[in-house]
Structure formats: C-alpha cells, structure tokens
Amino acid sequence: MQTICFFRILFLLGLISELLPAQNPVHEFEIADDIRAQLIIKKGDLSVVIFPDEKKQIILKNAEKNPEILFEDINGDGFTDIFLNFQWKYGHKKGRIFLFHPDISSFKEFEINNTRLLDTEFIGPKTLRIRQSIFPSCTDNWKTFSFNQDFEVSLIMSVETLRIPGADLDLSKKIQYGQGNESEDLFLIQYGQAIEDLYAYVFVEKTELYEKPEFNANSIGYLIKDDEFLILDFTSDNWLKIRFYNENLNKYIEGWINATELILNKYGLEFGGDHQEENINLSLLYPYYEEKSMFVFTIGMTNNSSSSFSIASGRICILLENPAGRRYLYDLYGTHSEMLPPKSLKETYGKSPEGKWYSPSILLDDNTVEWDDEFKKFLIYHGINEEEVTYLQFIPDTIPAGTYKMYAVFYKPFSYEPAIVSNPQQIEIPFPKLPPSNN
Numbered sequence: 001m002q003t004i005c006f007f008r009i010l011f012l013l014g015l016i017s018e019l020l021p022a023q024n025p026v027h028e029f030e031i032a033d034d035i036r037a038q039l040i041i042k043k044g045d046l047s048v049v050i051f052p053d054e055k056k057q058i059i060l061k062n063a064e065k066n067p068e069i070l071f072e073d074i075n076g077d078g079f080t081d082i083f084l085n086f087q088w089k090y091g092h093k094k095g096r097i098f099l100f101h102p103d104i105s106s107f108k109e110f111e112i113n114n115t116r117l118l119d120t121e122f123i124g125p126k127t128l129r130i131r132q133s134i135f136p137s138c139t140d141n142w143k144t145f146s147f148n149q150d151f152e153v154s155l156i157m158s159v160e161t162l163r164i165p166g167a168d169l170d171l172s173k174k175i176q177y178g179q180g181n182e183s184e185d186l187f188l189i190q191y192g193q194a195i196e197d198l199y200a201y202v203f204v205e206k207t208e209l210y211e212k213p214e215f216n217a218n219s220i221g222y223l224i225k226d227d228e229f230l231i232l233d234f235t236s237d238n239w240l241k242i243r244f245y246n247e248n249l250n251k252y253i254e255g256w257i258n259a260t261e262l263i264l265n266k267y268g269l270e271f272g273g274d275h276q277e278e279n280i281n282l283s284l285l286y287p288y289y290e291e292k293s294m295f296v297f298t299i300g301m302t303n304n305s306s307s308s309f310s311i312a313s314g315r316i317c318i319l320l321e322n323p324a325g326r327r328y329l330y331d332l333y334g335t336h337s338e339m340l341p342p343k344s345l346k347e348t349y350g351k352s353p354e355g356k357w358y359s360p361s362i363l364l365d366d367n368t369v370e371w372d373d374e375f376k377k378f379l380i381y382h383g384i385n386e387e388e389v390t391y392l393q394f395i396p397d398t399i400p401a402g403t404y405k406m407y408a409v410f411y412k413p414f415s416y417e418p419a420i421v422s423n424p425q426q427i428e429i430p431f432p433k434l435p436p437s438n439n
Helices: 002-019 259-263
Strands: 026-032 035-041 045-051 056-061 068-072 081-087 093-101 106-110 118-124 127-133 139-149 152-164 169-177 183-191 199-201 206-210 219-224 228-235 239-246 251-258 280-284 294-303 315-321 327-334 349-352 355-358 362-372 377-383 389-393 402-411 425-429
Touching: 026 068, 081 118, 127 152, 152 228, 152 259, 169 228, 206 259, 219 251, 239 259, 251 259, 259 327, 280 402
Parallel strands: none
Antiparallel strands: 026 035, 035 045, 045 056, 068 081, 081 093, 093 106, 093 118, 118 127, 127 139, 139 152, 152 169, 169 183, 199 228, 206 219, 206 251, 228 239, 239 251, 280 294, 294 362, 315 327, 315 402, 349 355, 362 377, 377 389, 402 425
16 A cells, blocks of 8 residues: 555656646856846747846747857957857758847847858857858858957958869868958969969860850850860859860850769760669659659669679769750769669569569668758758768759759769769659758
C-alpha cells in the first residue's frame, strides 16, 4: 500500500508540474557601469527588463525560438547591445541586432539597408561581416560594414569568390569602398594569393561568347579549344567576363562565357541510350508533380560495367534544350564519395505484374524543386553529408520560359573519363511556385 501511495504522489506531482507555467530563461547582463538588465526569453517574444531604477519592459517582437545570444557593444558607443543568432531554414544562421539607445533607455532593432544578417560575424571594433548570398554552390560572398556613428553603418568592403570545378580556377574579387559607399580605386581579381593579370584557356572544342552574363543574352560568337583569354571580371553565378584576341577580325573582343561551358562542350553531350551493358547508366526519372504542386527531381546511377566505379569528386550538371535546338548548360552540385560495385542489367531493370521496375545502384537525388518567394528563386534541397545540409538554386534566373528537354550530366573534373548523360525528360519552365517545405 505504501508503494502505491508513493507512485500516486509522483503522478500527482507530474500533473501539477505540467499545469504550472514553464519558466522563461533569464540572462542577466550589464549595459553600462550603472545599468543592468535581464533578457527574458518568452514564447513568441523576447523582452528586456531594465532595473534597478525602473521596471521598464521592452518587447522585441517576433523573435524566433532558442537563439544563440551575444551581449556586445556592437556600435562602439560604450553600451552593451544584443545580438541574437537563429538557425535558419537553408542551413545558415540568421541574425537580429538590438542596439541600446541611452537617450531613451531602450533597445531598438537595427537593420542594414534591408541586408539580411546571414552568418553575421564581429571581426573587429564596430565592424560586422555578413554573408551576401548563399546561392548557387561554389561561391562565397561577404560584405563588411563599419559603424561610423552611433547608429549608422557604411559598407567598407565586399569580397566575392568563385570556384570553377574542373578548371582549377579559384577566383576572388575584393572591392573597397570609401565615403558614401562609392568604390575606391581598389578592384582586385586574384587567383589564390597572386594578384596579377589572369589568363586561362578554353578546354573544349567550342565555348559560346555572350553579350551579357545571362543565358537569354545574345550570342556574339565562339571561342575554340586552346584559345587564350584574359579574365576581367566574374559573377557569383558562374559567369566570366573575358577579353581575347580574334585573329580573323584582327582585334580584341570582350564578352561573357558560362564557366561550365568552359569545361564541357554543351553541343557534344549526347545520351548514349537506355540499358547499356558495360556502361555507367544515368537515369533521369520522370519529373512528376506531387499533387500538381511540387516538381520532384530524381537521378539514379547504376554501374552496369564489370568493375567498381567511384563517384567521389563528381559533379552534376543540368543540360536544357529547347525545340529550336538551343542548349543551356550549368553546374548544379557535387556528389559525395561512394564506390558503386558492378551490377547486372537484370538486377537493374525488369518487369513485374505491376509494371516496369528500376533499381539503381544509387539515387543521387530524390528531392523537390520549390519556389522561394523571399529569394524569388527555384531551390532544391541538397544534403551534402549527415551534418551539413543546404539549398541550391535549381534554375538560373535567366533561363527563358518554355518547353525543354532536360538531361542530367555527371562528370569528374580532371579526369579522362567522358561525361555521362542521362535520358531526357520534357519539362516546362517555370515550375509551379510553391514555397519550400520542411525536409
């Protein structure tokens, strides 16, 4: 009987604890020598209570849950401010800054010209480093801001980097800004640590030259294999501004090339056929629309050769072809490291009473392509590894609307192995615009 009573007491205590309001986390900090405060994390809000002189409560509205918290004099005015960092939906962190205004003894949220505070870092007194963009892959873009007055900032530097897989090119561009955010006479493009004129060569039979860094721009000619060109500029979405000497015209010409087309000849990529023995077969499954609202992108790869095949350091590209035969080629993402053992055609393809079946060695992708209204881009979820997940832009902004044959292309940079092209599937661009779901 005593044991039963004991468990009843524990059960009642559990019920009472569930009925009691949850305790809000409290963080005490010092704003100045004579001003202390508490940051109280509440459900749905964040509030700051100033004491001991007054019990004034300032609500910091619409704050997300479970932030990383930093108390720091961000703007260098001698008063402690609050920086909150939250896990964001695209595998990055999104920050919010609240500056203390001593004249009104209050905190106000601070924004930088509508700049998203992505992966914000404090890199020095009154200096913030903020990620400029997160799309597409192989890029890393940052802006650095400095407080020049208590509640004002100036852009002092922007740095963009671009890595071109298969070309051994890692480019960085640094722009320093003076007063009024106007660029000073320092505009550097460098390869590694070298700051000098940077020349490169065309690696494929033919590379198209564009008037602008856009897929829908006019073509102004071609470069051919081993043509040398000078890199003048680049964009974070894989375009190079170049200058080269045209011997036929006896003059220098400037234009833009798509860096992926520098590695792969888009008009030389062809599907080799279904169910090829002794081949590595890449299958692009039909891009169905889940409940007529989501585009699902699925690639299967099968090793139907007689020896093992490694996909380590491989890249996936997308090749689009319109009814007029115009092609667009762009890099999508890299593949993880995995070894595919040999697999027979009978183990890969077959028929059953339910219909045809397909069992690939590996699914390289099986995710939805969805519209993000904040960025105005089509994004695809891509798991790099078990710990790192990101989203990538799936369709470049400048691909014209229309009907296309879509191919997936697998290749290994710095390898003599030929690129592997999947079967085509017909798609319509643009896709349905549905906000990304939680994967």
